Amino acid sequence: AAGDGPPPAAEVRVFPPVPLDGWPKELAKLQVSGTDLDDPEPPPAPDLTGPVLWLSPQVEMSAGKAMAQAGHGAQLAWWELDDAARTAWRAAGFPLAVRTASAERWDELTTSGLPVVRDAGFTEIAPGSCTVVADHPALRRP
Template identity: 85%
Template sequence: MTSSGTHPETSPFRTAETDRDAAPQFVLPLVVRIEKAAPPTRTDALETAARAVLVLLSDERATAADGAWAEAVTAWQDARIRKVVRRARGAEWRRAGTLPGIMVTGRATDGRAEAEVRVFPPVPLDGWPKELVKLQVSGTDLDDPEPPAAPVPDEPVLWMNPHVDMSAGKAMAQAGHGAQLAWWRLDGPARAAWRAAGFPLAVRTASPAHWETLTTSGLPVVRDAGFTEVAPGSCTVVADHPALRRR
């Protein structure tokens, strides 16, 4: 299971496309726990990955001027906001848990195992920690035994492109991108309210007609750089946050 991705949405840090490419490149590692006997559902994994990105972005270690992760997070957001999702189980998962990071647990309600995702501060593109570098990046996907329920009204939704097929890992990274774009667009009070509520959100696949409306709505759109699985410039996610619709 793998994914990496970037997007050209204007960053609050560095705005010029060429500047982002010239900057040192970092990657945000996410590791999803997938035990053979008890894998999470696909939707729960996507939603948990998106929340994990938001939890890291709002953590004082990332936001405070003297925070332990602030320099790495700023360098990562100055460049392409690459995210890579890898999978682990058993001893691999336990080793990953020895590194500084944050674990976010999913909210499965159908009897399947809750998703567990660890997010770590950004690392140089070619400088992964030894505890993570050998984790598998392909070969596993996830499913939803039943179609997910309709999103809760007035809750943020990350809408996936119905025309683009992605592995679970790729989709997890794209959901993380969408959550990050929404976070960038929100003002301080809206961010604080979202964080205080525990970052509620849903990840759903839009209908073709709804997708066409979403992509012309002015809401944040993830456009993938095309490093893996999808063509460069593909629109993969629209971040539909109620606070952004009211603007």
Template identity: 80%
Template sequence: MSQESAPADSPFRSEPGDRDLAPQFVLPLVVRIERSAPPGRTDALETAARAVLELLADERANGNGEWAEAVRDWQDARIRKVVRRARGAEWRRAEALPGITVTGKSAEVRVFPPVPLDGWPKDLARLQVSGTDLDDPEPPAAADPSAPVLWLNPALGMSAGKAMAQAGHGAQLAWWGLAGEQRAAWRDAGFPLAVRTAPEERWPALTTSGLPVVRDAGSTEIAPGSCTVVADHPALR
């Protein structure tokens, strides 16, 4: 995620131009994909977004919590997220590591505290990034306009893993944009949200609406600076 997509009050300690010089960290997410019962794509995207929010809201990631320093170091550099897949024994080994598992309708996603870019735990480093091309068994229902919606760019073709990371970025920007009591209300409600592909005719207006916009750094799949997600939280409209 590029620096310019972060709000002015986000918890960075470095200026935007310095974040490339800071030690780089990554937020690992692992999605469970069993051969016999893969999750639906939209459910996986929504579950990944909620997993990021659960970590950001967790007491271990704030104040003097055991993950807080790693989270601060991660936010002080570029905000990287990487999604890997696991099944069977791989998933059980991932579950044994410190983290948070979030369950959707069919998806399970485990998020872990940030790690150095080149310092992944071996049980996560061995997991595959590719192979997260998921499908929806049926088209997702229309999003509830009274609830948060993470709108995906209709012109970009992204793998499910890439889209999960981008949805996580969008959820994080929405979280940063909220006041304390608004964050608490969202958390207490269980972080309801939807991830949907924006109608083509609506996308230009969304990107210029003043809502948080994710601009990808271009490390994988898509061109640098591409707008991938608009975070449409009712409290931010």
């Protein structure tokens, strides 16, 4: 029946930021465009026992921009984790979910002390816009 089994999965590979003329050949030939598709149904609620990258409900982003911001969020979470939490996340295969936060939840998240991605404003959105909050169980305040 529809909805049975695990949800579809995707993989993300993150490269550190580099000047345009220093891009690895794998990146130089890639372009993300034409991927703004409507979801036929809302995604399931994320498993809050694992990391969740919360997208801003207040900032309109293309699919490519949202992917880049999610990658930045994953990096920020990694940098904030201690060695034990990094080891555990790696051993689990780096699971994470990406969801758009509700407006109410977004206000809580951006003041929670969790890592926040703030855009530099070079492309689609205004400088300083909060685009993603990286919510990892090991980073949550009690």
